[in-house]
Amino acid sequence: MAEEKIGIFRAILRYFRFWNWKKARGIIKAADRQFTGSVDGISAAFDIQKDTMVTQFHGLRDAIAEVETILEDKRSRLEDLNKEEEDLLRRREGALAKAEEAKEANKMKAYEKHAHAFERFQVRIDEIELTQARLQQEVADTSQTMEKYMLQLQDFQAEIEKMPQQKAEAIADYVSSKKIIELNDRLQGLETSLDRGPISAVLETNKRLTAKARISEKLAKADVKLQDKEYEKAGRESTARSKMEQMLAARRVEKDKKTGVTKEKAKEKDDRPKI
Secondary structure (H helix, E strand, O other): OHHHHHHHHHHHHHHHHHHHHHHHHHHHHHHHHHHHOOHHHHHHHHHHHHHHHHHHHHHHHHHHHHHHHHHHHHHHHHHHHHHHHHHHHHHHHHHHHHHHHHHHOOOHHHHHHHHHHHHHHHHHHHHHHHHHHHHHHHHHHHHHHHHHHHHHHHHHHHHHHHHHHHHHHHHHHHHHHHHHHHHHHHHOOOOOHHHHHHHHHHHHHHHHHHHHHHHHHHHHHOOHHHHHHHHHHHHHHHHHHHHHHHHHHHHHHHHHHHHOOOHHHHHHHHHOOOO
8 A cells, every 4th residue: 555655656756747847848949949030039049148158257267366366375375484494494503503502612501592492493494394395285286277277267268259250150140041941942832822922823823723624624524415415416427427328329320320331331440450
């Protein structure tokens, strides 16, 4: 039972996760259409990107400036330590000379005094040298990192400076591509009736009427009554032709009787070779 509840809960989570993802994708696509569907949209996209990059550039520059301030403080501290070390080295050298004189004079109290001063100077010198080594390493590492940051900052600045040119080129490419597509559509006959103009509309209508007339004529020729009339006419013409042949034959016979030419003579006459 508990597993079923967990499964239902996960299914609900997946549903809302998918719904949120789909909603977000729809918003992203709608925003992309706004930015890519017109010259104003392209211009706005570059302006928004430029403003974002300028804000990031200023933030990065300020961060680098803070690091540079810290680096300058470390360099200044190093200089102060170097000066202090030089002063301590001179004092240590004086304490050493005094201790040497006191020892030679067998003045042990004075010797202890100078030896104690020497030790105090030496302890401080050792501390300075440790701090110097640490600061020098930090300054070297930070300086190397700063060089990378400065290169990135310069590249960032160069990208921002190129934005107006990129914006102009993007708008030009969009307009040029759109005009080429429109021209190709016109050449392929894909323009709308409003784009074709009145003459093209008239010609298109005439073509459609001609096609309808051909279909109507074919239907009219296929009418059964018309076919019957054509058959009746053909029959009358055939009967009339036969009648005419009979009458012509009768006239020839009548003519032969009048001229006294028999059928045999006519046949002989017909059998003679023709020259």
